[in-house]
Amino acid sequence: MPDRSVRLGLSGFLVALALVWSATATADQNDPRLDDLFALLAGNLTAAEARQVESQIWQIWYGYDGDNEEVDRLMAMGQFANRSGFIDLAYTFYSRVVEADPEFAEGWNRRATVNYLRGALEESLADIEQTLALEPRHFGALAGRGLVYLALNEPELALAAFEAALEVNPHLSGARANAETLRDLVGEAI
Secondary structure, rough: OOOOOOOHHHHHHHHHHHHHHHHOOOOOOOOHHHHHHHHHHHOOHHHHHHHHHHHHHHHHHHHOOOHHHHHHHHHHHHHHHHHOOHHHHHHHHHHHHHHHHHOOOOHHHHHHHHHHHHHHHHHHHHHHHHHHHOOOOOHHHHHHHHHHHHHHHHHHHHHHHHHHHHOOOOOOHHHHHHHHHHHHHHHHOO
């Protein structure tokens, strides 16, 4: 009878291991599992493998390990408000998150996102800086900074932000496309 077992390549095995390992707990930007996940992300992964690793990183970032039920509740309410289109209400919830725990990077990142959606671009940049001060590898914040700079008509700064995001996560197709477009645009302006 032929062997029908699933055979994973080394990268597939490492991704599967990371998925199992990271499913055991949630934390925040200080979680020690992130180092291994970022090492995987920097490797030669398929698009599907990269998405799995990214998902695990986001789950850890979104998780809260501060033993503060209020922060958990506020994050959930902010996410629900944002997904439901109540951006100002989401801003209120995320503002309460950063007040309750200013060391929680994802609270700042979520507020940066709703500030961007509200058109409060300078405030979004300030929240992105807070996010990156706490988690310099936050590829979502780095790419978000690129989007804010695009909205501010600062193509050189936007390009630098997208390139920084790609240094951390080379699998970000949106950041890659924006960077390629901006390289042409910035090159023509010189």
